[in-house]
Amino acid sequence: KxxxxxxxxxxxxxxxxxxxxxxxxxxxxxxxxxxxxESIIKPSSRYKEQLKKxxxxxxxxxxxxxxxMGLTHDIETILKSANKLIKNRELLFLLIGxxxxxxxxxxxxxxxxxxxxxxxxxxxxxVFPKYLACSDVSLVxxxxxxxxxxxxxxxxxxxAAGLPxxxxxxxxxxxxxxxxxxxxxxxxxxxxxxxxxxxxxxLYCDEFKVEKMSANARSxxxxxxxxxxxxxxxxxxx
Numbered sequence: 001k002x003x004x005x006x007x008x009x010x011x012x013x014x015x016x017x018x019x020x021x022x023x024x025x026x027x028x029x030x031x032x033x034x035x036x037x038e039s040i041i042k043p044s045s046r047y048k049e050q051l052k053k054x055x056x057x058x059x060x061x062x063x064x065x066x067x068x069m070g071l072t073h074d075i076e077t078i079l080k081s082a083n084k085l086i087k088n089r090e091l092l093f094l095l096i097g098x099x100x101x102x103x104x105x106x107x108x109x110x111x112x113x114x115x116x117x118x119x120x121x122x123x124x125x126x127v128f129p130k131y132l133a134c135s136d137v138s139l140v141x142x143x144x145x146x147x148x149x150x151x152x153x154x155x156x157x158x159x160a161a162g163l164p165x166x167x168x169x170x171x172x173x174x175x176x177x178x179x180x181x182x183x184x185x186x187x188x189x190x191x192x193x194x195x196x197x198x199x200x201x202x203l204y205c206d207e208f209k210v211e212k213m214s215a216n217a218r219s220x221x222x223x224x225x226x227x228x229x230x231x232x233x234x235x236x237x238x
Contacts, residue, residue, distance in 0.1 A: 010174030035230035042162030051134035147173035159221035164213035182220035
C-alpha cells in the first residue's frame with residue numbers, strides 16, 4: 001500500500017493483485033511482461049538441419065519442453081501424449097530441465113519404454129540455445145489454478161526462437177493470450193492428452209502451418225517481448 005507503482009506480468013495477474021485494492025490503489029498497477037534476450041536467433045532451415053545432424057536428430061520432428069519440471073508444470077500430460085504417439089518414429093519429445101518431477105519422468109519413460117522421448121538435465125548456457133534452435137515446436141505448461149500467479153519464462157525464449165507454441169494451460173491466462181494474439185500456436189487444457197496429441201500431429205503434418213506460426217512467433221517477440229522493449233518500459237516507469 002505504500003508503493004508508488006506495482007508491476008505485474010499480465011492482465012490476469014493484474015486482476016488477482018487488484019482484488020483487495022480500492023480504485024486509487026488499482027491505478028498504481030502497470031503491466032510490463034518479462035522478455036527474452038535478442039541473442040536467441042530464429043534459425044534458418046539450413047542451420048536447423050545442421051544442428052539436428054549434430055545432435056543425432058536428423059529427419060526428426062522435435063517437440064521440446066525446457067525448464068522447470070516442478071509441481072506447477074503439467075509434465076504428465078506431455079509424457080502421456082508421447083506414449084500415444086510412440087508409433088510415429090519421426091517424432092521426438094526432447095525434455096530438458098530439472099525439478100520435483102524430473103526423477104518421476106525418467107522412471108515413466110523407462111517403465112513405458114518411450115524411445116521417442118529424450119530427457120536431459122539443465123544444459124550449459126552456450127549449448128541450450130542450440131537445442132532450442134533445432135526444435136520444431138515448443139511446449140509451455142502451467143498447472144490448473146496457477147493462471148495469473150505465474151508466467152512461464154520459456155514462452156519468451158520460444159517466441160524469440162520462432163517456435164510454434166502449444167500451451168498446456170488454462171485458456172484464460174497470460175500465455176494463452178500471447179498465443180492467441182500472436183496466432184503462433186495452440187492451447188489445450190492441463191490433462192487433455194487427446195487435444196495435445198491432435199495439436200502436435202496437426203503441426204507435424206503441415207509444414208506450411210509450422211512456417212507461418214514460426215514467423216508469427218518471432219514477429220510477436222520483436223514487437224513486444226525483446227529485452228530492449230522490456231527494459232525501456234521499466235526505465236520509463238521509473
